[in-house]
Amino acid sequence: MPLFYNPNSWRYISELSKVGTRISSSESDIGTTGSNSTWDVIIVGGGTSGCVLAARLSEDPSIRVLLLExxxxxxxxxxxxxxxxxxxxxxxxxxxxxxTEPDENTKGRKLFWPRAKMLGGCSSINAEMAQYGAPGDFDEWARITGDESWSWKNFSPFWNSESLNATCHIQPSPALTYLVKEVQGPVKACENLKIPFSPDFNQVIGTKGVNRNRNVPTSLLRLKLVTYIDEKLERVSSESAYLTKEVLNRPNLKVAVRARVTKILFEKRDGEILAVGVEFANSRKGPRFRARSLKEVVLSAGAIHSPQLLLLSGVGPSKHLQEQNISVVHDLPGVGSQLIDHPVVDFYFKDKTDTAPAHMIPHTLGDHVRYAATALRYFLQRWGHLASNWGEGAAFCRSDDLTLFPPEEFRELKVQDKIFTTALAYKEHGRVGWKPSTFAIHVVLLRPLSKGSITLKSDSPWDHPIITPNYLQDDSDISKLLLELIGTMKGEGAETLDTYTDQKTDEELEEIPRELSDIIRRLHAAWLHLSKEGILDSQLRVYGIKGLRVCDASVFPNIVSGHTAGACFASRRKIIEDFKERVSD
Ligand SMILES: Cc1cc2nc3c(=O)[nH]c(=O)nc-3n(C[C@H](O)[C@H](O)[C@H](O)COP(=O)(O)OP(=O)(O)OC[C@H]3O[C@@H](n4cnc5c(N)ncnc54)[C@H](O)[C@@H]3O)c2cc1C
Structure with missing residues (x-):
């Protein structure tokens, strides 16, 4: 069986009339729907979070679940x-x-934010780095929500029992074994070091103390990077891990594809607003369908599309909704605010050893031939550069680490964690590569303070929303990034990098944060705050509306200090027990 063919895909439903009722353009309320259009729970978005929810919820045969992707x-x-x-x-x-919208901190450039449109969502296209975030991140979630169940102590078992499975034919990571006490979950993760070239941070920056801080659990993964790649050296996505044959055979679960939800439907009963279903279509001009939910509608459309869908459905700041001619269902001012992303600064270096795999972004006929040979090697031997996730060297550090940043040299210290990853140098998400061979070091600000927003361009669900990230709006974000760049590239121990790199001058380094060359995404846009400005309670239910939850990366009360897919897997698992209890009431 070719590895790019999903043997279960015939179980997905593409004829939308099988899961919803076709409606005419004039129908305005949900009306009655047939039994094939009525579900207990409708999940919007079969991405990283949506597949976990669909698989776990449908374990209970009494709950009828529809997943719309x-x-x-x-x-x-x-x-x-x-x-x-x-x-x-x-x-x-x-x-x-x-x-994104252009702004002065990105020198007027629009930055490309790819978001997956497929089952598995961004877990099908991301860089496969498996990370947790720091314990302090989750303790802060508990503080913000006022719900102790989100604290690291109470939350981490969901990781241990659900998310990561260290089974792997490559050597299992001692760090992972330490973290994952019970190995049961379907999401496999392996150590994966295939590119001999990747500079080793433990040899280089590690000598300065990076990764020594035990309060950053991700640093426990320091010896080698752990990736969502399985023992067959194939990607692990939430579709491959959760939508298995056994799960898709359940009569109480239907997964519909090419079903874009355009609106959440509401009814008023006894003075309460209830989410009662959704409207969806295959294309802008195609027929529209409706499905009814008896218990809950769950938005798992991701950090951009979940807030967009709430706004399109009339849930959000009333002034903005009225400007877009959308009837206000519920005035919830926080929707679309609090967007946070990790800004990244890339350094590009000439590879003096000429060992970087430059042919992987081919420029010449010779490169294409080498690329074909690499592909053959992957298919025949499961080895070589295509078996790697490209970002194989990673390190975490804190800018309040006095060993790394002596106070006499670095006066304005703030507590922030950072990650450095290395790869082949590329720009614009791999569209641009260089000749001769190069490599890159990416410096990521893990706890940015700048916040942006998602707003509507129009009332059409087929138009993209307006994304305003406000990168580096908070001055301290720039100074923290600068500190990190200078500390990394100029500090003691960095001379080892010299064997690979052309060193930068101080002036070149200082210009870099303003040149923000690329931005990677593990966003959140809403927040789970229990205060009046918040949108969700600590069980992720939307305030003021019955039967509506949001479960995806948009609900994080603050961004985690590391890549975000792991937190999506674990938090969806955490929420499922409460969910099952209420839904089967
Ligand atoms: C380029 C890139 C690299 C990354 N690298 C890493 C990494 O190495 N490690 C890591 O842990 N994280 C990484 N991330 C981040 C991580 O993958 C995401 O934070 C996480 O997967 C988001 O999960 P989610 O469930 O919130 O949304 P998603 O996984 O994006 O799922 C949303 C789903 O909803 C669907 N959808 C959207 N709108 C609708 C609609 N109206 N109707 C129906 N369906 C809809 C989408 O098609 C999609 O399938 C990366 C992200 C990107 C983009």
């Missing part, structure tokens, strides 16, 4: 082969082509 199966050559994912980013059929 805007794209198709996430299985193809470029998603399954670990090192091929960047080839997909510019395909509008499989990836939403989103751009």
């Amino acid at each position: 805007a794209g198709g199966s996430g299985y193809n050559l470029f998603t399954r082969v670990p090192g091929a994912y960047s080839k997909l980013f510019y395909d509008p059929k499989q990836v939403f082509q989103l751009y």
